[in-house]
Amino acid sequence: MNMPPSSETLTSSAALNDTNALNQPATDTAVSQRQEVALPTAAGLRQQLPVSASLARQIAGQREAVRKILRGEGDRTLIVMGPCSIHDEVAALEYGEKLKRLADSVSDRFLIVMRAYLEKPRTTVGWKGLLYDPERTGAGDLNEGLVRSRRLLLNLSQMGLPLATEALSPFAMDYLGDLISWSAIGARTTESQIHRELVSGLPMPVGFKNGTDGGIGVATNAMRSAAHPHHHMGVSDSGAPVMITTQGNPDTHLVMRGGRGITNYDADSIAVAVQALAGANLSTSIMVDCSHDNAQKQAERQIDIAREVMAQRAAGNDHIRGLMLESFLEPGRQDDSDDLIFGCSITDPCLGWSQTEALIRSL
Numbered sequence: 001m002n003m004p005p006s007s008e009t010l011t012s013s014a015a016l017n018d019t020n021a022l023n024q025p026a027t028d029t030a031v032s033q034r035q036e037v038a039l040p041t042a043a044g045l046r047q048q049l050p051v052s053a054s055l056a057r058q059i060a061g062q063r064e065a066v067r068k069i070l071r072g073e074g075d076r077t078l079i080v081m082g083p084c085s086i087h088d089e090v091a092a093l094e095y096g097e098k099l100k101r102l103a104d105s106v107s108d109r110f111l112i113v114m115r116a117y118l119e120k121p122r123t124t125v126g127w128k129g130l131l132y133d134p135e136r137t138g139a140g141d142l143n144e145g146l147v148r149s150r151r152l153l154l155n156l157s158q159m160g161l162p163l164a165t166e167a168l169s170p171f172a173m174d175y176l177g178d179l180i181s182w183s184a185i186g187a188r189t190t191e192s193q194i195h196r197e198l199v200s201g202l203p204m205p206v207g208f209k210n211g212t213d214g215g216i217g218v219a220t221n222a223m224r225s226a227a228h229p230h231h232h233m234g235v236s237d238s239g240a241p242v243m244i245t246t247q248g249n250p251d252t253h254l255v256m257r258g259g260r261g262i263t264n265y266d267a268d269s270i271a272v273a274v275q276a277l278a279g280a281n282l283s284t285s286i287m288v289d290c291s292h293d294n295a296q297k298q299a300e301r302q303i304d305i306a307r308e309v310m311a312q313r314a315a316g317n318d319h320i321r322g323l324m325l326e327s328f329l330e331p332g333r334q335d336d337s338d339d340l341i342f343g344c345s346i347t348d349p350c351l352g353w354s355q356t357e358a359l360i361r362s363l
């Protein structure tokens with residue numbers, strides 16, 4: 001049966017026959033509804049704020065130290081700890097100084113890596129971190145955010161601290177990744193193919209968080225995907241669109257953070273996860289995130305969780321290789337305002353410094 005052409009078909013075939021229409025630039029609604037502001041290229045920012053040869057050697061050594069722990073070598077436990085997010089560089093540097101002293105004093109038992117989180121994934125909307133909106137006005141200023149983020153990472157690295165971050169924008173790592181020794185893919189993005197492709201090309205160990213529903217299947221799929229080579233679209237160091245080919249990242253692991261209000265740091269949950277990882281022929285090294293759904297947004301719960309997890313490790317569970325803690329100078333959290341408490345989180349609640357120090361020494 002001959003169907004009459006739809007009005008859409010008529011429009012497009014009319015346009016195809018109209019050479020003038022073909023020569024007109026398309027009015028693309030997706031493009032016309034956004035504004036663009038030029039950013040520096042990744043190479044340009046790295047040149048403006050360079051990593052010296054000795055700092056690059058330090059970071060290569062720190063990545064290797066993290067890798068060894070996650071590969072099961074040695075007795076040390078990796079602890080990734082620091083603020084939920086950094087909104088104030090002065091407070092972050094003060095925290096970094098304290099952390100460095102603490103890290104040095106327990107370095108026979110722990111490798112402490114500072115959380116230097118500059119991008120926050122939001123459940124819906126909210127402040128997205130220093131990188132996106134350094135003045136926290138809501139206007140966003142990525143030019144300023146990139147410079148301030150890189151300068152802060154450089155200053156913290158120069159103190160001798162290994163640094164951790166969450167890789168959220170697939171482009172941010174080109175600007176900052178040379179300063180990072182361990183990276184997370186968050187619960188909200190572990191299922192994303194784009195993030196798995198990104199990890200496949202990253203030069204540092206990466207922890208995939210379990211999904212926000214608490215299930216580990218998404219993270220184990222992520223580990224399999226990220227271990228694989230990929231071809232994907234991206235932007236070169238000099239700002240051109242390119243096809244990127246990655247080799248696969250052999251150093252990924254699972255981070256257990258609970259989900260949907262249910263915790264998963266107990267021995268049974270960890271045993272189930274180890275079995276699933278072993279069954280999939282993946283690394284059975286596990287980091288327990290003592291915060292997020294495991295702590296049910298109550299920062300102090302991290303103390304008991306960290307102790308309980310370290311007790312499992314002391315009892316012989318060698319699969320547990322790392323802990324994550326959210327900690328800052330002051331305990332708790334605050335809503336953003338013009339009258340902020342110095343060193344207190346404006347995102348998730350954190351342990352204060354004295355609680356943090358006491359906890360690490362007790363472990």
Ligand SMILES: O=C[C@H](O)[C@H](O)COP(=O)(O)O
Pocket residue numbers: 084120121122123124125126347348
């Ligand atoms: O770690 C921080 C938060 O849990 C995460 O960014 C989500 O925050 P939100 O639910 O407040 O948006």
Ligand SMILES: C=C(OP(=O)(O)O)C(=O)O
Pocket residue numbers: 084117121166185186187188209257289292
């Ligand atoms: C957002 C974070 O964690 P998750 O992805 O587990 O919610 C975080 O560690 O800051």
